[in-house]
Amino acid sequence: MDFGAGGDDFSGGDHRDSSDPHRRKKRYHRHTAHQIQRLEATFKECPHPDEKTRMQLSRELSLAPRQIKFWFQNRRTQMKAQYERADNSALRTENDKIRCENITIREALKNVICPSCGVPPVSEDPYFDEQKLRIENVQLKEELDRVSSIAAKYIGRPISQLPPLQPIHVSSLDLSMSSYGGHGMAGPSIDLDLDLLPGSSTGALSNLPFSTMSISDMDKSLMADIAGNAMDELIRLLQTNEPLWMKSADGREVLNLGSYERIFPRANTHLKNPNIRIEASRDSGVVIMNGLALVDLFMDTSKWMELFPTIVSRAITIEVISSGILGSQIGTLQLMYEELQVLSPLVPTRQIYFLRFCQQIEQGSWAIVDVSYDLPHQESQFASSCKAHRLPSGCLIQDMPNGYSKVTWVENWEIEDRAPIHRLYRDLIHSGLAFGAERWLSTLQRICERFACLMVTGNSTRDIGGVIPSPEGKRSMMKLAQRMVNNFCASINPSNGEQWTTLSGSNEFEVRAALHKSTDPGQPNAVVLGAATTIWLPISAQNIFNFFRDERTRPQWDVLSNQNPVQEVAHIANGAHPGNCISVLRALNTNQNMLILQESCIDKSGSLVVYGPVDLQSINVAMSGADPSCIALLPSGFTISPDGRQQDQLQAGESDHGASTSSSIGIGGSSAGSLVTIVFQILVSSPSAKMSQESVATVNNLISNTVRQIKAALNCTTS
Structure with missing residues (x-):
């Protein structure tokens, strides 16, 4: 989205009393090509025009002085963001180059063979070699922390968590964060005061293999890469209509698997397995809660369970891979474990480890993506009746007037049934209704209505x-x-x-x-x-x-x-x-x-x-x-x-x-x-x-x- 230079004026042109209930919505004015060309030419000569220049442009272009002032403000903000992104890209490139050289040198040292005896050479003093490496690591860490603190404001996670051999791909939609990364994050948060059942979010950790698991920096880099790619895919799933999505016989939005495989070939290696079926659906609706409050609830495991007690039987945050920016949830990446249920003992729960990543798309708009992440030994822990893999799924939350939000939800699953589904639930599950987007969204709407009634x-x-x-x-x-x-x-x-x-x-x-x-x-x-x-x-x-x-x-x-x-x-x-x-x-x-x-x-x-x-x-x-x-x-x-x-x-x-x-x-x-x-x-x-x-x-x-x-x-x- 082009802020300022694209010709959309959000500032005025309508001087009526803002208290008039019929004039609550702002009027949008799109500049003509001639107006933009003239404004751009002036901006190149003088990015900060004085009042006299603005008045002259106002008369020449038939625009209000306020519109001229706002256009230059938006244009300067955009230029600043472009310079910051360019600087950030150069830092990332240099960082990746140094890390690749470091890895190459270390790998070469591992393969050094003495020509006379045919064995790896022995260091003259292992103690001093170790101390030298420790000092080098401290220096590298300090440099990396310095660069990370600069970059974190713009890309949503530290550079130290980017993949070691190639930079993480950041969607073009992330670019608006440099302009709005600090805008709209602060504000009143709503405490729903939801009562969590004792032990439901943290109990029985010892039953799961991650209770003694440690996550290396390499694993964290891989997780950041997977989450970034999943976010890009989710954005396309949310914003693309036909031919990617089509209407089913009952009017629901379901995924066109042929189009999906052509657009995302890397994500569909499992589609060749005849034993795997796909459940993919999309739904959208209005929710009685503002966007930031929803984001905070979704990123809090306890509140997440309270929002969806009929769907989520258990949810645990294993580790926060990357914290949010400036104390917000924007840019947060979490490794989580979850059990999803149908409210019947005849249907086993779906158990998954997954990554949850939150990203601000633009002002007043946020996306949260979930994608499965395979951990060692999880196969033996999960129930053998169903193997579930969550392809990029999640929601887009967009602020609306009066504290409402528009939520668009996508659920995308690969399911391998290893045991027959109970005959009563076979149709409900195969139709995708049991764990589909419609169920998530309608439950969210109902729970938010419940909270709104609590405030009345x-x-x-x-x-x-x-x-x-x-x-x-x-x-x-x-x-x-x-x-x-x-x-x-x-x-x-x-x-x-x-x-x-x-x-x-x-x-x-x-x-x-x-x-x-x-x-x-x-x-x-x-x-x-x-x-x-x-x-x-x-x-x-x-x-x-x-x-x-x-x-x-x-x-x-x-x-x-x-x-x-x-x-x-x-x-x-x-x-x-x-x-x-x-x-x-x-x-x-x-x-x-x-x-x-x-x-x-x-x-x-x-x-x-x-x-x-x-x-x-x-x-x-x-x-x-x-x-x-x-x-x-x-x-x-x-x-x-x-x-x-x-x-x-x-x-x-x-x-x-x-x-x-x-x-x-x-x-x-x-x-x-x-x-x-x-x-x-x-x-x-x-x-x-x-x-x-x-x-x-x-x-x-x-x-x-x-x-x-x-x-x-x-x-x-x-x-």
């Missing part, structure tokens, strides 16, 4: 026991509900390595269970038994979501209500969709001191209904605005997603799912049915690490009865 000082219209929630009470209730949802998502694919055990199975569904230690604040030190199953229903995901969150139909399936009527006694909205809300429910004709806390949320990728029993006193504590972190929670609930099948697939595969199609199907006809995962968590009285026969029988009966009641209520017959 609106109260519930209902009170509990005479307690009317204040803004602090609303915030406390939302934090409590958020912790409940995070606990629920973490229980489906625990980060501490517990494996699901199949307790029973049939053509309709199979029940799986796992034991884990309770780590939730306020929870007694006990063993929790989690049990889950996934079923297919020939009904749209929207209709199933409405069924579960409707208190009038709750007695038909909820064991906590004991088939008694249920009344909603408090309601807090946390999104634009009416289904995104927090409710406090009371089952009538039962213990009035025991309530049900529930959060329901929905976006275009799926929905959740999560609930748990909470006593009246704890609810009143939260509603009063007190810290809810010590309130015990043991959530259960449902995850609902489209099945990924088109209607023309339904007839051929309905016997495969064991359910009839007598009920209504997907809204808009885009999906044949829905996948519903049912999850229960139960405290186990025995501290034993083994499941007793009594526990197995209890969860089997609980889930089996719940499935039958749901199908009966929805008129879904079984074969």
Whole structure:
């Protein structure tokens, strides 16, 4: 992008009152070729014209004096940036030349052979040779640090981390950083005050091979090179439309693999393997959060997990390879580990090591790229059912007025399935919906809406026991509900390595269970038994979501209500969709001191209904605005997603799912049915690490009865 000399005037031409709400947007003026030619000629003679010269140019070119002044300011800034980049390029070239000579000399010394005896010569004094090398290394390091401090401002990472034999390729889009590297980075940051589950980001490091791994300078140089190339590729994926991207049958943007292979041949060596399939999609939308706040959240591992609890089951920053510029995240390069999930025990997590690199593209625009990075011995650590490799993926974040951002998201995966995918999830995963860009973006939009609602000082219209929630009470209730949802998502694919055990199975569904230690604040030190199953229903995901969150139909399936009527006694909205809300429910004709806390949320990728029993006193504590972190929670609930099948697939595969199609199907006809995962968590009285026969029988009966009641209520017959 050409700032100043390209002829776009952002400065004025519109002298109306800026407070006028109809005139908030600035008017853009493109200079004519004659105007630019005349301005350039004057600039060559005098880069700093006085007021008299500016007034003369104003009359001659029919431009406002303010426009003339701003053009020269922009032109001087551009020239300064060009000189700085040229100086920086010369420094890098000289540095690379010295390093190559150093490597050549060292390699030559290794191969020196004595002509008389045929063996390498022995140094006269190894001690002094070593000391000499130490002094040389100190001198080289000091020189390199000096050059790095100069270059870091412009290229986003120190020269010492560039590849030793060739300079890293920097995209032309990086050039704007020299002009805007320090502009727009400072500003108010938003603390979302998100509650991270204990141990979720740093726990069990010893289970992973990087706990004792050291990263050499050569490795860091290689990582910087890979990240830079990945950023270049991501920018092209984000900014190029046809023929690189095309519309699928359901209207999604998917990658044209033929065009992709022609444009990026070096990145597609794996496409020749017939056992590898590609999942690549792109989506864009508006998010209620400013760009810098999003960048900070994405680069913080803990906040990253909090933004995407339904997708990211575990994330760890192994090492910060390069820190950001001037205390910001711009230019930060991190080596990370991540486990991505579908909310069902039937789908193994995707485990990857990857590099995350953040770059400012221009003022108010940032790109964050993720790309897989292979580490030694990772093959033996990962699950054998699926090998996942993330090609350059990530997002472009662009500031919009009023604190909004436009986010364009790209997901690009190479997947090698080493074991069959469970039949219920085969279509959803093969369609690319399970881990696609649409799921990431819709989740981000929903979570940011939730935070925006947290900032609104609106109260519930209902009170509990005479307690009317204040803004602090609303915030406390939302934090409590958020912790409940995070606990629920973490229980489906625990980060501490517990494996699901199949307790029973049939053509309709199979029940799986796992034991884990309770780590939730306020929870007694006990063993929790989690049990889950996934079923297919020939009904749209929207209709199933409405069924579960409707208190009038709750007695038909909820064991906590004991088939008694249920009344909603408090309601807090946390999104634009009416289904995104927090409710406090009371089952009538039962213990009035025991309530049900529930959060329901929905976006275009799926929905959740999560609930748990909470006593009246704890609810009143939260509603009063007190810290809810010590309130015990043991959530259960449902995850609902489209099945990924088109209607023309339904007839051929309905016997495969064991359910009839007598009920209504997907809204808009885009999906044949829905996948519903049912999850229960139960405290186990025995501290034993083994499941007793009594526990197995209890969860089997609980889930089996719940499935039958749901199908009966929805008129879904079984074969």
